[in-house]
Amino acid sequence: MRTLLTRYRTALRSPGMARVITAAFAAYLLSGMMSLSLLLTAERTTGSYATAGLVAGAYAAALAFAAPAWGRLVDRRGPRTPLALAVALQAVAVSTVVFAANSGTPALLVAAAGLAGACSPPTSTIASRVMAGVPDEAVQRTLFALSGFITECVFVVGPLVVAALVLLFHPLWAVGLAAVASAAGALLLRGSTAVRRLEEETARTAAGGSSGWNAAQVRVLTVVALGAFAIGGVQVSIVAHAQGSGSSEGVFVALVATGGVVASFLYGGLSLPGSLPAQLAACLGLYGLLILALAFEPGLLVSAALLLLIGAATGPADGIEAMLIGKCTPPAAQARAFAVLVTANWIGFALGSAVGGALVERASLAAGVVATGLAALAAAALALFSRVPTGPTSAAAR
Template sequence: MCYLLSGMVNLSLLTSAEAASGSYAVAGAVVGAYSTAVAIAAPIWGRVVDRRGARRTLALTAVVQTLLFAGYIAVAALGLPAAALIVTAAAAGSCSPPSSAVAKKVFAATSESGARRALFAISGLFTETVFVIGPLLVGLVTAFGQPIVAVVVTAVVSAVGVLWLRSAPAVRGVSSVPGSALSASRPASWTSRQVHVLAVVVLGAVAIGALQVSVVAHAERLGANSGLFVAAMACGGVLASFTYGGVALPGSLPAQLSVALGLYGLLILTLGAGPAAVVSVLLLVLIGAATGPADAIEALLIAEHTPRDAQSQGFAALTTANWLGFAAGSALAGVLIEQVALTAAIALAAAAALVAALSLLPARARLA
C-alpha cells in the first residue's frame, strides 16, 4: 500500500489542479512543484534513515505529509490563487516518506545476485502494479465525485501504507549507522558511475512525466477516462517486470537498460496514431512494457556501485532523479500542450528516452 502514493498522487494532483484552475499549465506546474520538492528532499530523508533509522523516519514523514495534503485540499476547495496550489503541493512533496529507499535497502541486503535481481524485479512489479491500481482508483473517484476527493483518498491510502511498512519485521532490521562518517547533513560522495546512472534516470523520468501529461490530454480529447489510459501503460510495465524477474536477459545491465529506453522512445512516437480510444490503450500497453524492467535495472546498478552504509542515500538519489525528471517533463509538457500542440509534448517524451538510451551505448563496459 505504501507504493500507492506514487501511483495516485500525480494524477490526483493533475486533475484536481486543472479542475481548480482551468489550466493545464497550472496543473503541470503543481505536479512539477510536488515532484521537485520530492526530488530535493529525498536524499535528506535517505540520510536520516541511514543515521536515525527507518521506523522513526517513516512515522514522522507519514504524519507530516498527511497534514500538508490537508492544506492543499483546503486551498483547492477555497478557490485560492494558483500560487497557493503550487506552494502547498511543494510542501507536501517535501515530506514524502522514503518508502522506496527503505524497501530497496532491505532487498540490497540479499547476498545472492540472482535472488537480488528477482527482489528488485518484484519491487518494480509492485511499482508498476500501483500505477495500474492507482490511476484506476483516481479515475473511479473522479467519475463519481470531484477531483479533489481523489487527493483525500491518496493522502489516506499513503499514510496507512507507510505505517504498515513501518511495522514490517524486515524494516525493523534496517538499523541506523551511529558514529559513522555519514551524517544527516553531509551526503556520501558520488562516483562517475553513479552520476551517469542517475543522469539516465533523470532523462527517463522526463519522458515519463511528459508522457503522462500528454496521455491525460490525449484521453480527454478522445472523451476517454484518463485513469484508464495511464493504467494501460502500467499494465504493460507489470507484464514486463514480471518477465524480467524470472528470465535472465542477455547482455550487461547497461545494455539492457539502453534497449528498454530505446524501445520506449520509439513506441512513444506511436501515441495518437489511431483515432479510437481502444487503439491508444493497446499502444500504451506496449509503451509501458518497453520500460517495465528499467526500474529494477537502475536499482541494481545503484546497489552495485554504492557502499552498504550509504545505500539509503543511494536509493533515495534514485527517487530524486525520478522526481526531478518527472517534474521537468510534466511542467514542460503542460506548457507545450497549451502553447504549441499535443504532438510537441509527445515528441519531448520520445526525445528524452532516446537520448538516455544513446548515452548508455559508449559506457556499457564502464558501467557493467
C-alpha cells in the same frame, strides 16, 4: 509460468521481504493518488485549472527536492526515526490541505500542497535500500522487478480509486485516503524485521559513509533523467495522437500502462542474458525506436500494438535502474542515492512533459515524438557504454 512463480515465491520468502513489499504497495498508493487528488481538489474549490496545475506542480516539486534530504537522514539515523517523523509531519500537512481547501485561498492551497509533498514518507527509498542489501542477486532482481510491477499497478489502480471517490464524495476524501494508505505503509515498513536489521547496519556503517558522488552514480542518474524525459514527452504525444485519430486518450494511456505491468512481472521471473547496463540499454533503445514509429501517425490497430510494446519496453527499466544505483553506491549512502533516483525521475518527467507539449503545440506531433524518441536513444547509448559495477556492494539486511 511455474518457474516464474517459483522465483517470486522464493524472493518473498527472504526474511522480511513479504512485509516490505506489502508496505511498499500501500505506500505507493500515495504516488498513484495524491497528485490527481490535489489537482481535482484545487479545481473544485477554486474553479481554476491554472491554480489546480500549480497545486499539483507544487506537490511534485516539493516531493522531488525533499527526497534527498530524507534519504540523507535515513543514512545517518537509520530508517525508523525518519519514517515516524514523516508520518507525523504528513498528518499535519494533509490537515493544512483540508483547511486551505475549505478556505478557498489559492496561495494557501499551493503552499499546503508543497508542504504535503515535502513531508511524504521515504518509504520507497527505504524499501529499495532493504532490497539492495539482499545478497542473492537473482532474488534481488526479482524483488526490484516486483517493486516495479506494483508501481505500474498503482498508477493504473490509483486514478480509478480517485475517480470513484470523486464521483461519490468530495476530492478531499481521495487526499485523505492517499495519506492514510501512505501512513499505513510507512508504519508497516517501520515495524518489519528487515528494517530493524537495516537500523542495526546503519549504526555500524553511518560514521564511515561518503558524502561524494562517483562517476558511475552520475552516469546512471543521467540515464534515469533522460529516460524519464522520454516518458514525460511520450505521454503528451500519446494524448495528442489520440485526439488526432479520434481515439480515447484514456485507452491509449492505459495500453502503455498495461504493457508496463506485464513486462515488469515477466522480467522478475525470467533469466535474461547480458549485464544490467546492457539490459537497460536494450529496454531504452527499443523504447526509443518504438516511440519514433509513432511519428508516422499509424492507424488505430497499429497504434494500439505500438503503445503496448512501448509500455513493455520501459516496464523493467525502473527495477534495473534501482539495482544499478545500488551497486554503484556504498551501503552508508544508499538511501540518499535511491532518493536522488526519485528526484531524477521527477525532474526528467517534468522537463519531458514541458518540452514535448511545447513541440507538439508549436510545431507538430512528429516533432514532439522525434525529440522524445531521441532522448530515449541517448539514454540507451549512455547506459550501454557506461562502466557500471555489476557485483554486490552491500551485505546489509542479510
